[in-house]
Amino acid sequence: MESPARRAFLTGHRAAQTPWETFLGRLRRAAEGKVFDFSVASGGARLVPARMADVYRARSLCAEHGVVLALDGVPRAAPLDGGPVLWVEPGTAMSRFERMGEGDSRWFVQPGCLIGDLEEAGLPQFRNLPPHLTVAAWLADREGCDWDAGRTADSGLVHALVLLDDGTQANLGAFGAANQKPLDNIRVQQMIPRLFELASGEDAAGAGAGPCWGARYRLDALRPADGSGVNLAHLLLGHGGDLGWVEWVVLDERAPAPAQRPYEQRYFKRATTVGAATLDRAAKDLFDSARLFPDPGQRP
Incomplete structure (x- = not known):
């Protein structure tokens, strides 16, 4: 034929x-x-x-x-x-990383940079993690970003620029009196108050009731423990690749080394709370209502 x-x-x-x-x-x-x-x-x-x-x-x-x-x-x-x-795949063309200034503890990092390179450069938060992962993949990985509820500041993540489903670029970083940079577009200005509403609701209270955060997306970043400041970039920790495309991040080398958890206490072995699915769906809708990105991008 x-x-x-x-x-x-x-x-x-x-x-x-x-x-x-x-x-x-x-x-x-x-x-x-x-x-x-x-x-x-x-x-x-x-x-x-x-x-x-x-x-x-x-x-x-x-x-x-x-x-x-x-x-x-x-x-x-x-x-x-x-x-x-x-x-x-963020490859070698997107793998630049450099200290932001002489004596500065912060590093500018592109998504294709390997975390093994950052660990070698002296960033302790990447100790004992798979060195072949890109920074983008690490930031998406829920197990690699498995800090206790309210302890997302331990990640050392300072700032992130993320591309959203409609092409909007969201500058996410410190939020509150310490941050002098205003939210830079209408999309983000509308998102953030609604995310704070979710973080203060009953479903979020249930997800954060124990030592471990019991939902997929880290809304506990908006209710930090021990008086730590709110940082909107922490919403991307362990996001699975579901919420947007990360263009670059700023990381602080003063972050502590990650705690080693027993297997049964790791994120993917935990039971989620009753309201977690509702909470996750609402957060996903705010970041990616068009479902341009996977839903979900990583298995539980």
Whole structure:
């Protein structure tokens, strides 16, 4: 039987492209990085961006074509078989890290930086963690970001710039009297009060009743323990890749080394609280109502 491709060649007529082929063709023309199609095997493709502009273009095309934009490299990634997926891998083109100034304890870090490199540079929060993980994958990993309820400041995460589902860039960092930088766009200005409402509700109270946070997304960052200041970037700790694409972070090397937990006390072995699903769904809706990103991106 003659194939459609051969028939098109002989007759001079091109076979009609499928929606997936159209998406991939547009992505290849728009992005400077590498695009790999493995849709025959698993129904998806991978983009290794050459620069952040590639991710912006990929987000726009994914939103237009109904393709999920997923962070590649997340430990225990959830199977995404409900539709087409573009896995985005922050590679060496996005791996820069540097101290923010002489004598400064803070580091500017891009998402493709390996946490083994940061541990070697002297950041103790990455001690005894898998050195091959990218910073983006570590930040998404719920086990790697498994601090006790209200103790998210122990992560050393100071600031994060995250790309949201609609293309908005959210600058997330210290919040309150100590922060002189206003929330920089309407989307974030509307999100934050609603997140504080969730964090002060009954479901959040139940999730934070014990020593361990009992929900998927770290709304306990908005109710810190021991008088620590609120930091909106901590909402991204262990977010599974579900809430947005992290463009860069600022990390403080003065953070403590992570505690070693017995296996049965690790995040993925814990029972969640009764209201956790409602709390998580509401937080997901605020960050990613369009469901551009996975839901969820990491298995419990």
